[in-house]
Amino acid sequence: MIDAPPTTGENILAGIRSVTHLPISHLVYSHHHADHIGAAYLLANKDVTIIAHELTAYELSLTPDAHRPPPHVTFKDSYTLRVDNQTIQLDYKGPVHDPGNIFIYAPKQKVLMVIDIVFPGWVPFASLAEAQNPTMFIKAHDLILEYDFDYYIGGHVDRAGVRKDVLIQQNYIQDVYNNARTAILLSNSPPNATNPLSASTILGPIEAANPDNAWAMFAGYVDTLAQYCANVTTEKWLGKLGGADVYTYSHCEALVESLRIDYGVLGPFGVQPS
Known part of the structure; x- marks a missing residue:
């Protein structure tokens, strides 16, 4: 058994x-x-x-x-x-x-x-x-x-x-990974009309609303990236896998963090060129 x-x-x-x-x-x-x-x-x-x-x-x-x-x-x-x-x-x-x-x-x-x-x-x-x-x-x-x-x-x-079924989920998880990684890379790029994820764009309003609160700033940063990842991923997978609208955000959040600390994709929190 x-x-x-x-x-x-x-x-x-x-x-x-x-x-x-x-x-x-x-x-x-x-x-x-x-x-x-x-x-x-x-x-x-x-x-x-x-x-x-x-x-x-x-x-x-x-x-x-x-x-x-x-x-x-x-x-x-x-x-x-x-x-x-x-x-x-x-x-x-x-x-x-x-x-x-x-x-x-x-x-x-x-x-x-x-x-x-x-x-x-x-x-x-x-x-x-x-x-x-x-x-x-x-x-x-x-x-x-x-x-x-x-x-x-x-x-x-x-x-x-x-x-x-294994192959389908593998493709879904790969999409989550790719979209989370893209979000981090965009956050390390200058703001422009096609990039709403630049760190300066994200962090400014959060800092203004939460002065001297480093955790609020970082949590807001991760949340914004995870939400971007979830929106892009869910748009593709809704109707193909059950619960895509329920748990995709949590998968994106988990992989944004894993990409940073496990894969070394640190975005604006990594070493920046001088």
């Missing part, structure tokens, strides 16, 4: 009993977040072996929760789980969403499960699905496409995905 979402609760057990009389032998944690394994306690006393990445075990130790019992078995890079004639490959590729978030692959069925990366038919949840490392979130799409899969399980919204 993979994960135990609390919203499903005891219906998980009823669903399993409806298709097999065999007991659950193993529970694999995709990562440590409670919205995916918050009902694991229902299996904790049923001779079920819980398997997770070693970083998931560490994260769980930081916030002990009786609903998310610690794993019995952990691994660092890869782990192969074999039960009777079924095989599941567990791989860790880095912090693509959360430290310990793993790739779960059933080679016989050609099913790949990577939670909280691709949301088939939808844009990701807020702020790149709350990714702790935006650069790895972006890279995750390429890592997913390295697998030979027919079906993709993302853990949220209303359907499973296929390879095309």
Whole structure:
């Protein structure tokens, strides 16, 4: 069994009993977040072996929760789980969403499960699905496409995905990245009729309204760039991916910040030519 979402609760057990009389032998944690394994306690006393990445075990130790019992078995890079004639490959590729978030692959069925990366038919949840490392979130799409899969399980919204869904979201995220980067570069350019994002244009009114408030100035700067990115991106993707009008701004904001501190695209806050 993979994960135990609390919203499903005891219906998980009823669903399993409806298709097999065999007991659950193993529970694999995709990562440590409670919205995916918050009902694991229902299996904790049923001779079920819980398997997770070693970083998931560490994260769980930081916030002990009786609903998310610690794993019995952990691994660092890869782990192969074999039960009777079924095989599941567990791989860790880095912090693509959360430290310990793993790739779960059933080679016989050609099913790949990577939670909280691709949301088939939808844009990701807020702020790149709350990714702790935006650069790895972006890279995750390429890592997913390295697998030979027919079906993709993302853990949220209303359907499973296929390879095309991964490619579509990858294109969406690339657009967010490109538009956020363009916004930063424009903010480092002189103001003119076609550039409303010049830092001098943005910061002047904010400083006047918030004298001696450096955080207000910087927050207003980031907000203006993120809003530009969101407007351009949403115009293209509205009607193509669900929620483009809801979460695109948060993705733009996350990537404006990541471009600055991870990629070194600092705009007017970088070294300026003398």
